[in-house]
Amino acid sequence: MTDTAPHPYDHVLPDSLRHADNFKWTLFGDEVLPMWVADMDFPVAPAIVEALQERLTRSLGYYQLRGDPTLKQLLIGKLERDGFQGLTPEGVAFLPGVVPGLYAAVQALTQPGDEVLTVTPIYPPFLSAVTDLGRVLKTAPLQENRGGWTMDFAALEAAVSSRTKLLMVCHPHNPTGRVWTREELQALADFALKHDLSVVSDELHADLRYADAPEYLPFAAVSSDLSGRIVTLTGPCKAYNTAGLGIGAMVSHNPELITRLEQATHGLMGHPGALSITMWQAALTGGGEWLAETVRYLQSNRDFLSGFLARELPDVPYTPPQATYLAWLDLRAHPRAADIQTFLLEEAKLALNDGVTFGAGSQGFVRLNFATSRTLLQEGLERLTRALKDSSQ
Ligand SMILES: Cc1ncc(COP(=O)(O)O)c(C=O)c1O
Known part of the structure; x- marks a missing residue:
């Protein structure tokens, strides 16, 4: 479909979304337009709906104890097509979600009191996994350049010490939407080897890459020297909009690492449910066309958003994401930067994620989820613009 032709997603309306089943649409009041948590406002792929309906005609007993x-x-097979070669079944284990995998990695690969290193801004559970489990959080800010966000290796070197045991990476990166290049990943691999760090790489957003993104390479595929020390986390919930059916996977060329994560959380983790397994199978076998079309729609939303911001809010620093449907907007110059989420809720009736939850240096940023109809996106951007312009008069 072309950019101008009507699209089924153009008809996604608040009345069908504002339902008690929908957390995104009901956490704030009815007058608030929700563009926060990373759910899409689009219906689930028909292939998934059909597979789930069919699955419900059979037993919902202890299927998951067999593994799948x-x-x-x-x-x-999918990971191989992505460039992640050489995985064996022993190097793959399912999880009830990707966040449990982040916690399992911290639990298994470090001891209480050890340091764990990540970059900021970062998806908030990267931070809570470290502090909740009694480890010491070390962070290195990403660098803001004219061309976008980049790794700051001087900052990483300054943050690491002999007590640092684990490096947590998000690729593509939430919230900036960066797809790290081969060169950046190679340098990060060299850094991990130099400092003898284990690595966990959360690649949950990998299937939401835009046509103009740099080539995506799974971090584990960048250097065979890394193979023994890296666990990769993946899952279907961002690409297929199925976060309500928790499932994820941890994969590694080193099955011993998978066993360590399983043992560290044994009895606590739980298994993914039977329906989530059916859902992921259906996504991988029949969801490809739906995904490609959804990514095309998201890319046209991203381009619309970039054009709108350049026109209406040229002073708001923003770099278009290379992947995923999140826009990271810098409102640090605003007089209400210290409580920017509250300001936008009150004055724009717009719910965005508060930058402050993404770690050091992120106060005054907001994360805007543009996985909605073009009409609602435009409405959200108009609300944002009005509130920002009114408050600067
Ligand atoms: C980078 C990243 N990891 C993990 C998650 C959550 O994964 P799950 O719901 O499978 O725990 C998200 C959700 O937005 C995310 O952005």
Whole structure:
């Protein structure tokens, strides 16, 4: 479909979304337009709906205790097509979600009191996994350049010490939407090897890359020297909008690492449910076309947003994301930067994620989720513009 032709997603309306089942649309009042948590406002792929309906005609007993060799093979095949070669079934284990995998990695690969290093801004559970488990959080800010966000290796070197045991990476990166290049990943791999760090790489957003993104390479595929020390986390919930059916996977060329994560959380983790397994199988076997079309729509929303901001709010620093449907907007110059989320809720009736939850240096930023109809996106951007312009008069 062209950019100008009507699209089914153009008809997604608040009345169908504002339902008690929908956290994004009901946390704030009815007058608030929600563009925060990373759910899309689009219906689930027909292939997934059909597979779930069919699955409900059969037993919902303890299926998950068998594991799922079919899903494992499908996932290994998909990761191979992404460039992640050489995985064996022993190097794959399912999780009830990707966040549990972040916690499992911290629990298994470090001891209480050890340091864990990540970059900021970062998806908030990267931070809470470290502090909740009694480890010491070390962060290095990303660098803001004219061309966008980049790794700051001087900052990483300044933050690391002999007590640092784990490096947590988000690729593509939430919230900036960066797809790290081969060169950046190679330098990060060299850094991890130099400092003898284990690595966990959350690649949950990998399938939401835009046509103009740099080539995506799974971090584990960048350097065979890294193979023994890296666990990669993946799952279907961002690409297929299925976060309500928790499931994810941890994969590694080193099955011993997978065993360590399993043992560290044994009895606490739980298994993904039978329906989530059916959902992921259906996504991998029949969801490809839906995903490609959804990414095209998201890319046209991203371009619309970039054009709108350049026209209406040229003083708000922003770099278009290369992947995923999140825009990271710098409102630090605003007089209400210290409580920017509250300001926008009150004055714009717009719910965005508060930058402050993304770690050091992020106060005054907001994260805007543009996975909605073009009409609602435009409405949200108009609300934002009015509130910002009114408050600067
Ligand atoms: C980078 C990243 N990891 C993990 C998650 C959550 O994954 P799950 O719901 O499978 O725990 C999100 C959700 O937005 C995310 O952006």
